[in-house]
Amino acid sequence: MLQHFNYKPMYTEGTLPGWTFSFFYQQQRYTGDYMPDGEIRWTGETPPEEETVKKTIHELMTFHVYE
Template identity: 35%
Template sequence: MLTHFQFKTLKDNWISKKWKISFFHRGKYCAAIYTQDGTIDWQNEPVEDDVEQVEMQVHDLMLYHIYEDHNPTQM
């Protein structure tokens, strides 16, 4: 389980988008750069056995926070 998930936009243009992400997993601080194609460039990688599972959770969180519309326009 990821806790204290945070993201910050580093680059946002028509060509590419990048975010700095950070969180804690099993008490270990993890940080990475997340790109619009879903690539995760780890700076502080999670426990080796859990990397695949953590990456799936990161993708889900990024879809939720970045790509879903949480403020639909009301008519």
């Protein structure tokens, strides 16, 4: 389960091309960029169980950004 999930637009105007995000998973902090096409680019370490984490991030971004 992801904890303390935060996101913000990459640019102050809030327009695309994407968002930066951070969260804690298994007591480790992870960061990345979420692109408009749904691609996730890790800006640090890649979390274990990456595919499960990516699915959760997609769900959170869909809920918070697109709806």
